[in-house]
């Protein structure tokens with residue numbers, strides 16, 4: 001952290017942790033209404049309900065086939081459902097395991113569930129797939145799975161844009177967002193350490209102001225009267241409507257507008273410097289005041305931000321976000337910002353890992369034991385078959401082989417029991433999809449992306465304040481398989 005001069009934050013699902021049970025349910029209900037009333041889907045959908053715990057991040061939707069997939073870091077599909085029906089092993093291998101050219105599992109044929117905002121749309125997609133399969137007469141033939149996904153996507157998108165969600169949150173933020181009293185102390189700590197702080201969010205100013213008021217004052221707004229701008233003192237620059245990930249692109253030429261915080265009006269700027277309207281009064285803020293107070297903008301690009309904060313090198317910026325693609329991948333890969341990904345799911349994941357550690361260790365030991373015995377058996381069988389051995393020696397080797405085969409059976413059964421127990425416990429992570437960061441013995445595709453693109457990852461943004469702002473975060477050591485057991489502790 002010593003070299004970091006500016007720490008930036010995403011807002012939604014980073015500073016503001018939404019309550020999935022209420023917020024995603026709101027998105028789900030709003031999407032259904034749009035599907036029925038605007039896009040002509042059956043009214044039966046209005047009676048559907050939403051299990052907000054069913055979908056998890058890291059899943060991939062196969063739009064054409066109506067499947068939902070979980071894959072490992074090599075993009076091998078390990079868990080696959082058609083709607084809510086699990087694919088048999090044979091179907092899974094036939095569909096995803098036999099291609100000569102490996103599928104990239106990316107857009108346009110696939111959709112990645114890489115933000116918590118997408119859980120409702122993934123669930124609805126699965127429901128619609130089941131509905132079409134079971135009620136072919138209720139869904140027009142030309143509406144295939146991919147079209148259903150497109151409709152769901154468009155309806156969700158509209159819910160985010162037309163006020164369906166934001167007006168409800170603004171009326172009662174406490175119903176939809178977790179109170180977090182540790183955000184202000186964290187921001188204060190960072191600022192006291194001499195760092196600049198900034199906010200870059202895709203939300204627009206009016207909504208940003210509601211959410212940040214709630215987070216920083218825990219006030220329940222009573223119309224606009226209760227909203228104030230006190231929270232701005234904890235930031236140097238606030239950029240709303242940033243259109244990430246485009247904001248980070250080098251060729252982004254988006255205009256930067258200054259937002260008048262009180263009226264919400266946009267003012268033209270020339271690279272961040274205010275520009276008065278022709279014939280209008282000159283802008284009121286004096287240069288000294290401008291330099292000190294937080295300024296609010298809309299749009300622009302990362303070069304504007306660097307200029308506003310006087311950033312000399314990208315590696316001096318740490319950005320904290322929740323979206324692996326929108327917040328982390330671009331800013332790290334293209335710009336070289338340091339990044340921190342917020343993964344709230346980790347809290348439960350780590351708790352369960354502690355509970356499981358005894359079984360996991362046992363399993364690992366039994367696996368090693370089984371490997372050693374099997375190696376010995378193969379070696380002995382090879383000697384008996386191909387090597388020129390005397391009769392006595394042959395008897396001795398056969399006896400040894402017999403004994404090892406008995407041992408192998410004993411270890412195999414213990415291993416099987418431990419494996420069963422482990423599988424049972426893994427279902428505590430998630431009854432359908434298992435552990436977020438693992439797929440079988442391999443890291444999941446999601447975990448792999450976290451490893452590659454997030455310099456830090458943590459269950460909550462305020463974990464930053466558990467350490468000194470000057471802490472040196474050492475990267476964890478990489479290990480090759482041949483190093484395990486030699487240098488791994």
Ligand SMILES: Nc1nc2c(ncn2[C@@H]2O[C@H](COP(=O)(O)O)[C@@H](O)[C@H]2O)c(=O)[nH]1
Nearest residue numbers: 010011012117156157160161200201202203
């Ligand atoms: N138009 C759409 N907006 C969306 C969608 N999913 C989320 N959102 C909105 O984006 C911002 C996220 O803000 P950030 O602070 O995380 O950058 C927030 O306003 C969401 O409502 C979508 O599918 N379409």
Ligand SMILES: [Mg+2]
Nearest residue numbers: 010012013322
């Ligand atoms: Mg976000």
